Amino acid sequence: MSKENLFNAEAIEKLKELSEKARICMFITNLDDKSHLNSRPMGIQECDSEGNLWFISSKESRKNFQIEMDNKVQLYFMNNSNHEYLSILGEAYIYDDRATIEDKWSQMANAWFDGKDDPDVSIIRVAPTEVYYWDTKYGKFITMMHFVSAILVGKKTDNSDGVEGNLKVTQ
Template identity: 40%
Template structure:
């Protein structure tokens, strides 16, 4: 009889850095589109976690958001720039955690570059709404969980595992260093 340890497949570990890490970040964010944006400072027992739509992920791995100047989130960032982002792009793969710092600006050119008509739900005066600010998230480190062979193969392996009782782990995970 095999021990439990022998039946458990270990996920493949692959740390990524530099351009490879940025490519992984951009890939997952392109699929997810939004994240939980978590600040460290806390005002009046406010929630430090809130959903945010990503406007852009640039070639350097910076992640850009539009935010209200008067939001609690912006006030929290003014007290502590440390921020974490959490992404989930699908049920079985494409999980991402990033830690870094946030910088708030009021750059009109950047606001125009990042503007999307869907954001008008929050900024009713459109791209020229005086309440709009830009948040640039600059990642330092992160961690990802993914699968090696795509969701279809991962799904098949889950079904086979359920029927056979044997683990067929298709996961890959690792640190992201920027």
């Protein structure tokens, strides 16, 4: 597995690619209390051009209350079918103004809310502070071919098809 740290625009591009392809993450709050971490699946709305990750949430949700108490969060994205993984530590901010809701609203959220005018709608922005990724260097097909080849010839794979590293997103 090779190491490739990315910075600024390249880091944001990789963050956007991996997070939006995975779509769902485990969103973890209450990080300071290791015995009571709270984790739940959340669907990302977008990763913007500055590397912020946006989510739709209920104002009355436990995660919103926990963010108000301590805004440090951890996100884990997994795209197993493409062997892509992302770990994000960040700071979460809650918005309930009409302009932000209008901008970030998705029709999919109607499954949980009575439209974007529902008074319970809030938007969460996660500003990454530390990001680490694991990805395939040559894509899923080539990686699988190398893996199968190693099995057929009876050798261990050298993991050279993988790449991992830090994503430094300047906020």
